[in-house]
Amino acid sequence: MTVTTKKIELYDTTLRDGTQGEHINLSVQDKLLIAQKLDEFGMDYIEGGWPSSNPKDEEFFIKARQLSFKHARLTAFGSTARFVKSVESDPNLLGLLHSETPVITIFGKTWQAHSEKSLGISDEENAELIYRSVAFLKQQGREVFFDAEHFFDGYKNNPEFALKMLLSAVEGGASRIVLCDTNGGSLPHEVTDIVSRVLAVTGVPVGIHSHNDGDLAVANSIASVMAGATHIQGTINGIGERCGNANLISIIPNVMLKLQRSFTFVEHLTQLTSLSKFVYEILNMPSNTRAPFVGKSAFAHKGGIHVSAVMKESSLYEHINPTQVGNRQRVLVSELAGQSNIRYKAHELGITLPEKSELFKNIVHHIKELEHEGYQFDGAEASFELLLHKEIGNFKPFFEVLETKVHIESSKNAKNVDQAVLKVRVGEEIEHIAADGDGPVNALDKALRKALIHFYPEIKSIKLVDYKVRVLEEKRGTSAKVRVLIESSNGRFTWGTVGVSTNIIEASLHALEDSMNYHLFTLKASAPAAKQVPQG
Incomplete structure (x- = not known):
């Protein structure tokens, strides 16, 4: 396995690939707001859209020229030219140039079945199409990334063909080769093996673009880093087509806190939770309460034994300190509660409870009876607080x-x-x-x-x-x-x-x-x- 200490690049495609998800819709203003937030967080590259595919993305790139990014480089996305003989006049490539972004990402076919059946061209013609498309954009003064579409499936089907397409992009001047698990069906050990083999022959930085159809997009992205990849593409909260893209919100803390690796600009993770919530808010979607690291339930404890241990040493039931990612520890009160839950919640609410074991037993018993009747205090902490004050004689109803x-x-x-x-x-x-x-x-x-x-x-x-x-x-x-x-x-x-x-x-x-x-x-x-x- 290849091990490297190079910093990892973050390439966000929320504004392009993320919007292909069901029920996801962003206005131009929404995209501008998210782009600014992504830059503030420390993204290296922000993929703004496909300018030749729709008027909204074209308008975005025009208005984005007025933005002043501190860190990020704006990227336009598109495909290789349609025909080898008309690369210089291809509408898609010209649209990409018209976006005036410093970086352009184009995708090409690296699965032989797609080249033959979808484009209907020979292996040599496909390689030429990739080479000439990259070279043309490069000659116009743009940095070019090549997204190798369906690469993992293509490599497993015909490694010679897949690698030949990558080398054509490198020869044309691509500065990044991004291996795409477009169908989202690869396993981490396959990703590790294939990325290692690609790195041995390409000579340029290699990246990963994973989809989540097998619920492994985050794992596959991390596996690629372990194998030597230094460029990760994904979306905020994992939004995207079908089952979504690799979730950068989970990838970033895993890489920094677990692998002890660094990103180019991201130094502090305390804004991670707020970034996740911000994007959900712009999308007009509820936050995923069970999301790792940033979800409301990520560091929530309900069982009495767990809470008792957490109060003594939080690492016994928490894999990281929640404040590292801008989240917080929560203790829930329910029929599973013990005296430790009550003590913790009382302290959190600023309520001083007498040190009487009988009192705590009574409170726990009362809560369990109420929950058996159907009460739930997870989302009703005001009712729980009144209950505590009533038990110790601090509260009587006002009416x-x-x-x-x-x-x-x-x-x-x-x-x-x-x-x-x-x-x-x-x-x-x-x-x-x-x-x-x-x-x-x-x-x-x-x-x-x-x-x-x-x-x-x-x-x-x-x-x-x-x-x-x-x-x-x-x-x-x-x-x-x-x-x-x-x-x-x-x-x-x-x-x-x-x-x-x-x-x-x-x-x-x-x-x-x-x-x-x-x-x-x-x-x-x-x-x-x-x-x-x-x-x-």
Whole structure:
């Protein structure tokens, strides 16, 4: 196996290959924003698109000329010329030159079956096509990378043909040879062997471009580095056609932290998590909570035994320190929780719990009972925090809902307006309030606010930003329990609360009550004692 200490180049193709994925769509402005973020992170090359394939990419390259990159070199992507006799007038190659990027990447056929069946040309004609296309672009003053399409399949089928195509690109002046696992079906040991053989004959830096059809794109990219490759292509979050491309978000920390290898410009990984989230946000997609290194669950611990060990020495259950990649350790509270989970979460929330083993046992027992009923505190930490404060006597509800009535109206000829009627007690006073809403939950929310606003004007700032319903016992049909998760915000931070019942209205009301109580509790806890409103 070839071992090298050369720095590794990062070639990002999120803006081109990434956009070929299903449900992935980027505007020109989106691509410009991502390009700037990639440059800030330290990418060596940013592939902006295929300028001859669509007007959007052509517009991107025009507008990208106004960007000032600190590190990255912008790259245009395309294919070799279609015909040997018309290389100098080929529309695709001319479009690549018109993009005015310093680097151009072109792909060519290195699997004999594609050359014969797709292009319908001989081996010699294909080699000439690659050589002349690269040489033409090189003569125009551009650095040229050659993407060897379907190389691993082609090499396994006919190594002589595949290597001959690579050498034609090298002879034409290509400064990088990138081996593409286009079908994504290769295994790491195959990649290691083939990359080593290519390095022995090419004489120029070799790169890897892996697809994830076998769920091995990251592993194959790392295998290529172990074999001596010094150029890695991939996308942020692994987006791309079919099952996606090699995920740079996973490759980068593995190479730096596990292989102890360096990239040209990336020195610190603390922005890795924010980069991943930024791209998801631009794509208008939810982040992958289970993504290695950067996912919300990547360093989340649920089992009591695990948490107990993590509190003593985090490396016992964490392969790296999460802060190295801009992530954080999380401890979840569930039916699998032990006393260590409770201690950890209390400390994280700034709650001082008395050192009484009986108290912790009671809390753990209570939580397990609630989870058995259907409660879930993973996404409802505000409800959990209130539960802790209540157990130690720090919290009493600010109000009590005595009665609830919801009238649901349905009409084909008029706008549906639902009504909620609440009887709410605050201290010694009772408010009897009705409110209309767009749906029963909206009506409940409005009625509860209306009942409380006189006593607690602070609730004006609360907004309901997310509402989820989960049926817990699907086989029971309409009599099943439901779990309602609500996310609320006051403009400064957000919090989650939960309610469970066989009645969706009641479950929603419980979650709304916790949301209001949590907001009021956090405000009162930080206010001078003289200004506090008596609770309950």
